[in-house]
Amino acid sequence: MATMSAGEARPSALGASSGADEAFDRLFLDEYPRLVRLAHRLLGDRAEAEDVAQEVFLSFHARHPATSPQARGWLRTAAVHTALNRVRSRQRRARREERHARLEEPLRRGQDGMRDPERVLEQREEWALLHAALTRLRRRQAAVLLLRHSGFSYAETAAALGVRVGQVGTMVRRAEQALRREVGDG
Amino acid sequence: MAETAHVHEGTLRRIHDEPLCATLEEREHLDACARCQEASSRVRDDAERVGALLAQERVEPDVTAALRAVRARLDQAPGRLGVLGRRRAGRAFSGWTARRWRRTPLVAAGVAVAFVAGTAGAAAAGWLTIFEARQVHGVAIAPADLSGLPDLSAFGRVTGIRGAAPHQVPTVADAERESGLHLSIPQQLPAGVSRDAVTYLVVDHSTGSFTFEAQQAARWAADHGQALPSMPRGLDGSTIGVEVGPGMAAIYGGDVPLPAGGRSGEGRDDQALPALVIGAVHAPAVHSSGAGLGTIEDYLLHLPGVPPSLAAQIRAIGDPASTLPIPIPAVNGHDVVVQGVHGVAVGDETGVGSILIWERGSVVYGAAGSLPLSRLVALADALR
Numbered sequence: 370m371a372t373m374s375a376g377e378a379r380p381s382a383l384g385a386s387s388g389a390d391e392a393f394d395r396l397f398l399d400e401y402p403r404l405v406r407l408a409h410r411l412l413g414d415r416a417e418a419e420d421v422a423q424e425v426f427l428s429f430h431a432r433h434p435a436t437s438p439q440a441r442g443w444l445r446t447a448a449v450h451t452a453l454n455r456v457r458s459r460q461r462r463a464r465r466e467e468r469h470a471r472l473e474e475p476l477r478r479g480q481d482g483m484r485d486p487e488r489v490l491e492q493r494e495e496w497a498l499l500h501a502a503l504t505r506l507r508r509r510q511a512a513v514l515l516l517r518h519s520g521f522s523y524a525e526t527a528a529a530l531g532v533r534v535g536q537v538g539t540m541v542r543r544a545e546q547a548l549r550r551e552v553g554d555g
Numbered sequence: 556m557a558e559t560a561h562v563h564e565g566t567l568r569r570i571h572d573e574p575l576c577a578t579l580e581e582r583e584h585l586d587a588c589a590r591c592q593e594a595s596s597r598v599r600d601d602a603e604r605v606g607a608l609l610a611q612e613r614v615e616p617d618v619t620a621a622l623r624a625v626r627a628r629l630d631q632a633p634g635r636l637g638v639l640g641r642r643r644a645g646r647a648f649s650g651w652t653a654r655r656w657r658r659t660p661l662v663a664a665g666v667a668v669a670f671v672a673g674t675a676g677a678a679a680a681g682w683l684t685i686f687e688a689r690q691v692h693g694v695a696i697a698p699a700d701l702s703g704l705p706d707l708s709a710f711g712r713v714t715g716i717r718g719a720a721p722h723q724v725p726t727v728a729d730a731e732r733e734s735g736l737h738l739s740i741p742q743q744l745p746a747g748v749s750r751d752a753v754t755y756l757v758v759d760h761s762t763g764s765f766t767f768e769a770q771q772a773a774r775w776a777a778d779h780g781q782a783l784p785s786m787p788r789g790l791d792g793s794t795i796g797v798e799v800g801p802g803m804a805a806i807y808g809g810d811v812p813l814p815a816g817g818r819s820g821e822g823r824d825d826q827a828l829p830a831l832v833i834g835a836v837h838a839p840a841v842h843s844s845g846a847g848l849g850t851i852e853d854y855l856l857h858l859p860g861v862p863p864s865l866a867a868q869i870r871a872i873g874d875p876a877s878t879l880p881i882p883i884p885a886v887n888g889h890d891v892v893v894q895g896v897h898g899v900a901v902g903d904e905t906g907v908g909s910i911l912i913w914e915r916g917s918v919v920y921g922a923a924g925s926l927p928l929s930r931l932v933a934l935a936d937a938l939r
Contacts, residue, residue, distance in 0.1 A: 428760075523576075
């Protein structure tokens, strides 16, 4: 096989040059969209969600073979926690920025400029409340909510969290009650 | 009405998502039981409300472009992510940390015991369980016992801390952005500490792991004439791992502990110690490949060199899955309250040196300096 420069697209699916590469590529093609959607559900920002998913895959590549039976569970759990970390960072950053310029913050995302600014602010406040509520939950509760409401089955959620399938329903139920309480809705 | 027990709310929740999971008995009971129907309605209401809260438009990422980007990063950063590069990075960082640890037994022992006991706690829930220390707890140890703690590499395979070397950044804002942390900087610095002589460091996410190996442990025991506890079935070959960071620190004065170049004082006997250090790091995340809490803790605490008093203190911790044990010298170690939470301190009122560790919101904070302990605690208390 010809030597390829960094970043060059490789032949099949970009290029796997070995069995391990092929396995990684297959896993990536299959799992990446789901990780992006998982992170997007929490972050609400597609670019950041993709950043999280790629970061998680890079981290995974450094640690585990793609053929590991725990690969998908690891990736999903890592995506949830990485996204939660980003939310926490955002909250801290937002609190600092708010102290300095409460209403001067520009509407950062391009599409926001096309919307009603009041609605955008309202949505941001709703997001902030939701994020604050989620970060007050136990991490495991936040994780089970995100996994379940991102469409992962009970079996997949159980595998990601390292619990029995029979436990997931109770975990989801308690987490949903806790979230409703935290947002003052229950 | 069917003679079956009421359907558990967890089951009702799953039936809402996966109706086919209901057994025939559960289905018949649900059809006939008003109480369970009401419960089911509440469950559905909560599920739908939370679903609405978490609703997002469906995104369709360009997977091929993303894979190309990831492949490019893997190719361009072999030093960080390739196999050989990982080893190099591991050596670079582990060398730096090992030298640091030799000079700071509190940190070394803290990490070691956190690795042992904290990891054991987190392992209870299985592979990839995230350990979140919610508090720190001091466990007293005599200095002489500290050096006798077992070297884990004798009992299995240790993969040293793997991660990028600490690097200097220009401003506290840069450090916060890179680490995802917020570090309050003291408004008033102690006398003799210059605000101008501050350096900000960031340490990226780092990992380490330990795989139990019965054969290696047996060889060590034979070589050293020691009796070992028998390794429980299932422990041999199982791995526990810890992830730490990212972290950041503000270092006032002294030689900055960079691994190479810069103002590093590494390896010099005349290295100037910083006057004040304030740092924060995301609390450790811990994984286990399957061995359970009791098994790991029991084996490790029975290893030769673990003082019985230390083992007893660790066993006495009420919630090992969320408590980070920090060994503190029996002589001048203290339990303190910092920012309203429990903290651990080493030092006295002489001003020679004090160290303080506390945890808030899944972030472990530390402060150290040539200050009387009470002043260091007051300084840390004001960092809110």
